[in-house]
Amino acid sequence: MTTGNREDYLINILRLTDSKGGVVRTSELAAFMDVAPASVTEMVRALSEAGLVDYQKYKGVSLTDAGREYAMNIRRKHHIVERFLTDVLDVDHDEAHEEACRIEHSMSDNTANKFCRIIGTRQDHDCATCGDPCNRDEDCPTLETVEPGTKARISHLRGDSASNVKKLLSMGFVPGREVSVVSRIGNGPCVLSLGESTIAIDSELASAVYLDCDAGTAQ
Amino acid sequence: MPSGRDIQVALIGQPNVGKSSLFTRLTGVGVISSNYPGTTVEFEEATVLRGGGRLHVHDLPGTYSLSTNSADEDVVIDMLLDSENDAVVLVADAMNLESGLALCIEVMELGIPVVVALNRIDVAVRHRQMDIDGLSRELGVPVIPVSAKTGQGIEELLDCLVEGGPRVSGYRPDYDDHIIEYAGMVEGMLRDTRVDPSGLSIKLLEGAGRFAELITPEERERVEALREEFLRIHGDSIDIHIAKDRFAAASGIVDRCVTKTARKRTRAEVISDYTITPSTGIPILALVILGILAVIIYGGSWISGLVEEAYGLIVGDILLDFGESLGGDFWPAVMSGLNESFIGILTLVIPYIMVFYIILGILEDTGYLPRVVVLLDSLMHRFGLHGGGFIPLIVGLGCNVPAVLATRSLSSRRERLIACCMIVLAVPCSAQIAIIFGATGAEAGIQYALLIMGVLLVIGMAAGLLLNRKLPSEPSSLAMEIPDLTVPQAKNVLFKMWSRTKDFFSIAVPLLIVGGVVIELLIAYNLLDPIVQPLSFITEGLLGLPAVAIVALLMGIIRKEMAYAILLVLLGGATLTPDQFVVFGAVMAIYMPCLATLAVMGREIGWKDTAVVALSSIVVAILVGTAFNYGLRLF
Numbered sequence: 001m002t003t004g005n006r007e008d009y010l011i012n013i014l015r016l017t018d019s020k021g022g023v024v025r026t027s028e029l030a031a032f033m034d035v036a037p038a039s040v041t042e043m044v045r046a047l048s049e050a051g052l053v054d055y056q057k058y059k060g061v062s063l064t065d066a067g068r069e070y071a072m073n074i075r076r077k078h079h080i081v082e083r084f085l086t087d088v089l090d091v092d093h094d095e096a097h098e099e100a101c102r103i104e105h106s107m108s109d110n111t112a113n114k115f116c117r118i119i120g121t122r123q124d125h126d127c128a129t130c131g132d133p134c135n136r137d138e139d140c141p142t143l144e145t146v147e148p149g150t151k152a153r154i155s156h157l158r159g160d161s162a163s164n165v166k167k168l169l170s171m172g173f174v175p176g177r178e179v180s181v182v183s184r185i186g187n188g189p190c191v192l193s194l195g196e197s198t199i200a201i202d203s204e205l206a207s208a209v210y211l212d213c214d215a216g217t218a219q
Numbered sequence: 220m221p222s223g224r225d226i227q228v229a230l231i232g233q234p235n236v237g238k239s240s241l242f243t244r245l246t247g248v249g250v251i252s253s254n255y256p257g258t259t260v261e262f263e264e265a266t267v268l269r270g271g272g273r274l275h276v277h278d279l280p281g282t283y284s285l286s287t288n289s290a291d292e293d294v295v296i297d298m299l300l301d302s303e304n305d306a307v308v309l310v311a312d313a314m315n316l317e318s319g320l321a322l323c324i325e326v327m328e329l330g331i332p333v334v335v336a337l338n339r340i341d342v343a344v345r346h347r348q349m350d351i352d353g354l355s356r357e358l359g360v361p362v363i364p365v366s367a368k369t370g371q372g373i374e375e376l377l378d379c380l381v382e383g384g385p386r387v388s389g390y391r392p393d394y395d396d397h398i399i400e401y402a403g404m405v406e407g408m409l410r411d412t413r414v415d416p417s418g419l420s421i422k423l424l425e426g427a428g429r430f431a432e433l434i435t436p437e438e439r440e441r442v443e444a445l446r447e448e449f450l451r452i453h454g455d456s457i458d459i460h461i462a463k464d465r466f467a468a469a470s471g472i473v474d475r476c477v478t479k480t481a482r483k484r485t486r487a488e489v490i491s492d493y494t495i496t497p498s499t500g501i502p503i504l505a506l507v508i509l510g511i512l513a514v515i516i517y518g519g520s521w522i523s524g525l526v527e528e529a530y531g532l533i534v535g536d537i538l539l540d541f542g543e544s545l546g547g548d549f550w551p552a553v554m555s556g557l558n559e560s561f562i563g564i565l566t567l568v569i570p571y572i573m574v575f576y577i578i579l580g581i582l583e584d585t586g587y588l589p590r591v592v593v594l595l596d597s598l599m600h601r602f603g604l605h606g607g608g609f610i611p612l613i614v615g616l617g618c619n620v621p622a623v624l625a626t627r628s629l630s631s632r633r634e635r636l637i638a639c640c641m642i643v644l645a646v647p648c649s650a651q652i653a654i655i656f657g658a659t660g661a662e663a664g665i666q667y668a669l670l671i672m673g674v675l676l677v678i679g680m681a682a683g684l685l686l687n688r689k690l691p692s693e694p695s696s697l698a699m700e701i702p703d704l705t706v707p708q709a710k711n712v713l714f715k716m717w718s719r720t721k722d723f724f725s726i727a728v729p730l731l732i733v734g735g736v737v738i739e740l741l742i743a744y745n746l747l748d749p750i751v752q753p754l755s756f757i758t759e760g761l762l763g764l765p766a767v768a769i770v771a772l773l774m775g776i777i778r779k780e781m782a783y784a785i786l787l788v789l790l791g792g793a794t795l796t797p798d799q800f801v802v803f804g805a806v807m808a809i810y811m812p813c814l815a816t817l818a819v820m821g822r823e824i825g826w827k828d829t830a831v832v833a834l835s836s837i838v839v840a841i842l843v844g845t846a847f848n849y850g851l852r853l854f
Contacts, residue, residue: 117455157459163288166426168700169462170284176463177470185497188597189606189697195470196315200495200593202605202697203363 004105007074008033009043010052011104014071015065023060077105077112084115109207110140110213117156140213143181143190151180152211159208171199175210227275228380229298230336232305232310233322234281235702237338239263240367240711241310242278249714250278253583255610256700259468261624262294263371270381277304283318285325286427286458290627296429299331300413306385307331308376313343313364316477320469321462323358324392329422330415332385333360336376340364348478357472368708391417392468397453398424398460401445408438423456424449487704494590495701503593511578515571516665519656522570530562553739560731563658564784568723572655572780576716578607578619583715588613589699596697602683603690604629607698611638612679612683615646616718619816623823624644631822633693637686639824640832643812644839645679647672650723650779651808658783659804671805674843678809679778727778733779734774735788742791761841762802763848765790775807777814783806798851802844810840 012033016024026044030037048055052067063071076102085096107115140155154175156163172181172194182198184190189202229748230238234256243249246265254587263278280291298304307326311319316337318539327333335358343349355362361384365372379385394402398421405420412419412433422430423442431439449457493499538561542554560851582588596606608629615622622642626635647655741747747767751758762768767789775782786803788794794804811833812820821829 067825117453154453162426162456164696165456166287166458167696169458170287171698171700172283172321172466174466175459177466183496185495185593186597188600189593191495191593191701195317197318198491199699200589200596200606200699202596202699204696205558205698213515 004102006043006047007071008101009047009107010041010063010071011074011078013053014068014075019063022094023062025060063121066174073109074104076116077107080112080115081107113140113213114155129194140210142211143179143192143209144203145207146211148180148181148183148190150211151178153178155210157208157213159205160197161208164205164208168201168205168208171201172197179211190217225273225275225808226387227277227301227304228306228308229277229279229295229304230308231279231295231299231322231326232281232338233312233318233700236281236310236312236315236319237367238279238281238310238835241308241336241338241365241373242276244365244367244370244373246276247719247854251715251718252711253580253715255583255586255588255702256281256628261593262298266583267377269377272381272382274377276308282322284462286425288426288428289630293429296427298431299326299329300433301315302413304331306334306380308380309333309335309387310338311335313337313339313349313593314346317466317469317473320358320472321466322469324390324465327358327360327388327390328416328418330387330418332387334376334379334385335360335362336372337362337364341366341369341371346603347480350476354472354476357390357476359390360386362733363765370407392465394421395460395465397449398457398464401449401457404445405442408441409434411687412580416712417634421461421472424460429656466494467743469523491590491701491704493705494587495593497594499546500590504594507582507587511582512669514578515575515652516660516668518574519571519653520661522574523566523657525660526566526569527562530565534558534561549739549743550741552746552791553736555666556739556791557732557735559787559790559792560735560784561728562721563787564727564731564780567650567653567657567780567783568727568787570655572649572723573716575649576617576651577712580712580715582613582709584705584711586702586704589701592697592699601687602680603687603692603695604683605695607697607699608634608638610690612642615648616643616652617649619643619646619648619812620819623816623819626823629695631693631695633690634695636690636828637683638822639820639828640682640686643816643832644682644822644836645675645811647675647808648779648813653780653784654805654807659800660799662795663804667797667801668804671801671808674805678843723780727780727784729779730781731784734785738770738785738788757841761848762806763852764795764799764802768803772807772810775813776811779807779813798848801851802847805847806840806844811838812836 003070007021012029013024016032017027019160026040027037029044030040033040044053044055044061047053052064052070054062054064081103082093082096084098085091085099086093091099131169141150141152146152154177157168157173159165159168177194179194180194182191182193187203189200190206191198191200193199230242232238237252239250239252242263242265243252246267248263248265250263262280265276267274267276277298279295282292284293285292285299286297299307309319309323309326311323322331323335335354337343337349337351337354349364351362351364361379361381363372363376365376368375377847401424402417402420405423406416409419411417414433419430419433423434424446426446431442434442446457449460453460478602494503526628538554538558539551542551545551545554577751591613592606592609594606595609599608600604602608608626610628611622611625614625619642623639626638626642629635629638655671656665656668659671738747741750747770751766751769754769757764758764758769768786771782771786774785817833820832
């Protein structure tokens with residue numbers, strides 16, 4: 001039972017439950033995926049044990065919150081890849097869909113985020129439930145969370161206040177530039193080295209500067 | 220060569236790249252320059268005659284970019300858009316070229332003639348090789364290496380300006396296809412504009428407020444819709460993508476034109492680390508404060524003695540003899556009053572005020588202040604300010620007027636109001652410091668001068684805490700560039716001291732003479748008592764001061780050092796008791812800002828709030844003075 005296989009089940013349960021009020025019968029799922037009902041039951045049990053779906057005999061299968069999030073993340077990757085293939089490389093839509101179905105399982109979250117921010121993701125019928133597709137980066141470190149001594153590339157900026165983002169941009173905190181944390185004064189401001197400037201920003205601004213996901217360890 | 224014509228140029232650059240020093244070099248007109256971002260808040264203008272033409276040079280506040288919608292930036296943008304302005308001198312720091320070029324590119328995109336002044340070239344040549352011609356070729360504008368410190372390149376820059384050297388550059392960053400697509404859509408709907416339409420489209424997409432005022436509300440709506448669409452599709456606002464491409468362009472140019480040689484960490488960098496690491500930074504700060512106090516107290520009183528002696532030797536009894544020679548009662552009284560107050564004012568101004576300004580000048584020029592800002596950020600947040608609020612407070616120790624102007628560097632009105640209130644209530648200006656140490660300290664004992672300073676500190680913190688709690692909260696955040704530590708140049712420190720103290724001689728002395736004559740006239744015609752009696756319940760009753768002290772306090776509203784000088788005239792040879800000096804020093808340090816401060820504060824934060832702050836300062840002063848009066852009687 002491969003990860004890809006599990007993920008296919010999750011994404012298909014998501015497709016069917018979206019339009020059917022949250023629950024799908026195993027027989028429907030088997031028909032939709034063109035597999036034997038017995039395989040479906042086996043897989044659904046496994047997914048249920050992993051806490052990704054709720055399975056009640058005679059009633060059907062529904063996604064748990066965790067399962068739903070997992071499935072949506074896969075579908076988001078599917079969508080990003082498909083977009084790239086059709087919009088940038090001019091691949092035929094059906095072919096792009098087939099390929100995306102394979103690539104979606106092997107693409108990392110980090111790569112998906114970067115892909116997404118560069119090509120953009122127009123929302124269409126297939127991705128109506130993706131929400132804000134490029135905004136899944138809560139796990140990436142920010143200048144506020146990394147240890148002094150860390151050196152990393154700025155991945156992107158995000159904050160509640162547009163004026164804070166503008167302020168950061170104007171001082172040179174733009175994606176792609178390398179920044180290192182010199183010191184941090186208690187819970188207060190941190191002193192950073194950016195290009196040839198030394199800049200102090202407080203924790204609120206620091207929390208808006210996201211770093212590449214592999215940053216976070218002092219070097 | 221165009222001759223006999225007027226050329227208007229503006230100095231534009233990031234904060235602390237040396238625009239003001241360069242302005243002084245170019246025009247010979249001295250303006251205050253210091254080693255921290257945001258020294259210049261109001262722009263200066265001066266004219267240079269050269270090659271038969273007149274070159275008008277404008278020194279503008281520093282700005283990191285043209286799209287953050289801050290008040291400082293609006294001043295710069297207005298200047299750029301002004302059709303009178305012929306060219307821009309983009310001042311860039313050769314030691315920090317990348318961010319300088321990002322701003323340069325932003326200005327060039329607007330289709331404005333530019334010449335780049337590459338400042339600090341004297342330092343840069345020691346650390347890197349720079350291909351100036353290559354830089355100029357890539358940017359498409361002249362690049363002139365200069366040093367505001369040594370004067371290198373200044374003549375070339377002036378020649379370039381009067382000979383029409385600045386160029387409109389066709390250089391544009393290599394923007395992402397999506398940005399080009401959106402900029403094309405914006406440009407397509409713009410009708411004739413004063414600035415380059417493609418540059419304007421980029422600025423509009425960046426959401427730059429000042430530029431949005433150039434187009435119609437309908438056009439603004441459509442731009443806003445495009446911005447929202449981009450955000451929806453990319454999950455990032457278009458400003459970020461534009462800034463990213465612009466910095467990438469700047470960084471590419473730097474890579475191609477600058478070769479950095481590896482260098483060791485300098486001693487200044489090692490010291491710098493100690494000043495911003497809390498475990499060492501806080502003790503260093505404490506030592507610096509103690510050192511400053513010691514210099515003011517011991518240095519001040521020592522020089523004060525010297526000045527008094529010198530006055531005795533040079534002027535001696537001339538004024539008194541002159542009074543006697545005029546005969547009668549009136550003139551001898553005027554002259555003896557003036558004699559007393561001249562001694563009073565001179566022994567305050569020269570030793571305390573001038574010494575203080577030398578200390579402030581050194582502090583400003585070392586680049587130490589921004590480090591204190593970082594250390595005190597958390598503390599300042601309790602008062603509703605971020606660490607940057609510390610700079611206006613320090614400037615206020617010199618004079619409250621530039622301090623109120625310096626609050627412009629704080630972004631919100633709330634912060635500005637809190638900072639102004641703290642400045643007026645609790646930050647003694649150099650004249651007040653001089654009276655506290657030179658009069659109260661000398662007459663009642665230095666411990667009382669320190670006590671008054673302590674009380675002021677408590678009042679300031681209480682005001683900050685209270686206002687922070689009462690005013691509706693607004694987020695404020697610190698973002699400040701930390702300049703390199705440098706050794707101050709004596710010339711600049713002395714220049715700043717002189718330009719900040721010359722008023723004491725040119726304004727205070729004539730004012731003192733007029734004031735002295737008027738007061739003696741009032742005494743001679745028995746008009747003083749009717750004026751001072753109505754308020755004697757405060758002066759005599761609450762504060763335990765002579766009733767005439769009210770006149771001194773009122774004169775102090777005109778200029779703070781007047782309070783003490785006029786008091787000496789009023790007392791006519793008599794003196795206050797040590798306790799009365801303590802009360803007087805405390806009241807004088809707190810009550811009512813001087814007229815100049817009131818005027819600038821009214822303009823900056825509004826008259827209503829100014830009136831409230833001024834009135835509360837009177838109330839607090841009377842309360843503190845009364846407490847001192849009764850407190851001292853107990854001991």
